[in-house]
Amino acid sequence: MAVAQAVLRCGAIHVPVPRSNPRERVARIAADARPALIVTDHGEQVAGTVSLPCADLLKEAAHGPGAAHHPVRPADPAYILYTSGSTGTPKGVCLSHGNALAFVDWACRELDLTAADRLANHAAFSFDLSVFDLYGAFRAGASVHLIGETLAQAAEPLVDFLLERRITVWYSVPSALVLMAEYGELLERGPGALRACVFAGERFPLKQLKDLRRGWPGVRMLNWYGPTETNVCTSYEVTAADLARTAAVPIGSPVAGDEVSLDGGEILVSGPTVMLGYWGGEPQAGPYRTGDLGRYDADGLLEYRGRVDDMAKVRGYRIEPAEVDGVLVAHETVRDAVVLVVGADLDARLHAFVVPETGRAPGLAELRRHCAVFLPPYMTIDALHVVSGFPRTPNGKIDRAALGGLVAQEVGA
Incomplete structure (x- = not known):
């Protein structure tokens, strides 16, 4: 976090990459981002780049003069977040200081953040949820309490963390809260000092959401929506009235000065939080097409209805199955591959x-180990189906619906 602050204060661009990313993926990101310097806290070096261990950086800082603050303009790039790419290569979402500030200022106002608040940073720095945790806290003068990658998946210790650190504002994917409720006695132990619970990144299962709403009557609960390219662009507050719902809660109304519209059912976003563009590509022009489908409910609130393409959310992260396809085909035993969510x-x-390939068929454990070399853990395959060929539609495309039917047959067998 200190390195991120230093990078931004000197006017450079910050590119966070979690240590859970395998070396080969880090190398691909470095090749695309072309960093002037890589700072690492676990000794990994990337060939062809200038790398510096955190320990050495701290030694230099202790004996050198403090760097002058470098003024930046709102349109200047601030950070690049790499997401799964449909071409098989991670793509960098480039966001400006103005993009981040528009969202952070709105979030601070919406949640009435003050210096007395205590925020928990559950998301990895490369995940856009962390922008609120870190910079919302800095903006309000609040404290932020970092959750390590190991702790982030441990139910009971997470609940301990929430209560012992007296967290007042929590922000995570719904799956983290469900994990804490099912295996960490979150509801039984109460919310502690918590006054606001925010979730985003995936749909919250209605039953578990109602349980949480019912169990925490004094805690504000907000459902935020937005792809990495826009950060948060809509919001909906879950209240006691939603206990009567029989379908998923809406993603709500536009926020942070953004405008949200529908074109053929696809959600389009324009406004101050929309990215500059993909790193190395053309600047973003016009509204950003999210690839998400939506519709308005009877109250004029936006509902999420799925995707127009193959991109999906798995374990709270955005995944392009084509990127996993490419990794699998690189294995010596695989001639062709298709990944379905x-x-x-x-x-x-x-x-x-x-x-x-002719010879032997690969096993699940073997391909999972292979995936772990090239992909972050959340993109590792969960199941394997060895087939002699892929079913095709009349126009020659792979029939994904038929492949999904094979899964249903196996489950029912």
Whole structure:
């Protein structure tokens, strides 16, 4: 976090990459971002780049003069967040100081953040949810309490953290809260000092959401929506009235000065939080097409209805199955591969269908180890189906619906 602050204060661009990313993926990101310097806290070096361990950086800082603050303009790039890419290569979402500030200022006002607040940073720095945790806290003069990658998946210790640190504002994907409720006695132990609970990144299963709303009557609960390219662009506050709902809560109304519209059912966003563009590509021009489908309910609130393409959310992260396809085909035993996301919301899993090379068919454990070399843990396949070929539609495309039917047959068998 200190390095991120230093980078931004000297007017440079920050590119956070979690240590859970394998070396090969970090190298691909470095090749695309072309960083002037890589700072690492775990000794990893990337060939062809200038790298510096955190320990050495701290030694230099202790004996050198403080760097002067470098003024920046709102339109200047601030950070690049790399997401899964449909071409098989991670793509960098480039956001400006103005993009971040528009969202952070709105969020601070919406949640009435003050210096007395205590925020928990559950998301990795490369995940856009962390922008609120870190910079919302800095903006309000509040404290932010970092949650390590190991702790982030541990139910009972997470609840301990929430209560012992007296967290007042929590922000995470719904799956983290469901995990804490099912295995960490979150509801039984109460919210402690918590006054606001915000969630985003995936749909919150209605039953679990109602349980949380019912169990925490004094805690504000907000459903935020927006792809990395726009950060948060809509919001909906979940109240006691939603206990009567029989369908998912809406994603709400535009926020942070953004305008949200529908074109053929696809959600379009324009306004101050929309990215500068993809790093190395053309500047973003006009409204950003999210690829998400939406519709308005009877109250004029926006509802999320799915995707127009194959991109999906798995374990709270955005995943392009084509990127996983490319990694699988690189394995010596795989001739061709197609990855499907089976299930929805918290039950979404990655199923790989592979056509083996002549000789032997690969096993699930073998391909999971292979994925771990090139992909972050959340993109590792969950199931393997070895097939002799892929079913095709009349126009020659792979029939993904038919492949999904094979999964259903196996489950029912």
